[in-house]
Amino acid sequence: MIIKMRAVTVHEVPEKVTAATERKFLRDLQQYVETERPRLVLDCSKVRQMDNNTIHLLLCCLEEAMKRNGDVKLGAVRPEAKATLQFAGVSRLFEVYNTVAEATQSFRQRFGGIVPPLLEPVEQEREAENVA
Numbered sequence: 001m002i003i004k005m006r007a008v009t010v011h012e013v014p015e016k017v018t019a020a021t022e023r024k025f026l027r028d029l030q031q032y033v034e035t036e037r038p039r040l041v042l043d044c045s046k047v048r049q050m051d052n053n054t055i056h057l058l059l060c061c062l063e064e065a066m067k068r069n070g071d072v073k074l075g076a077v078r079p080e081a082k083a084t085l086q087f088a089g090v091s092r093l094f095e096v097y098n099t100v101a102e103a104t105q106s107f108r109q110r111f112g113g114i115v116p117p118l119l120e121p122v123e124q125e126r127e128a129e130n131v132a
Helices: 019-033 052-067 079-088 100-108 121-131
Strands: 008-012 039-043 071-075 095-097
Touching (some): 095 100
């Protein structure tokens, strides 16, 4: 069996986000999100202060990825920036990792808990009886 892995792209969030840097960042990001199910990791290691402009940029990235059934994860988020994300109420929208490598690796892990285990034939008969 061959499993084709889609690429995970890492983008470094600028230390200070202004309207001009946001437009440039999103323009550069566009080529990576115009795929089926884009997988993005945003490297937040340079972000010292998570202000409204930076949060808006993160949300724009998430919106673009979600339009194409993709996902965005945050890596290397400093504790003070993490606290700001929680205070703003947007931390629940992102998976946040201590390092960029952990965020990237999280895309490569299989989701074993999503699909329920197959039932044995005897258990299937019992389930059918319980439904009837």
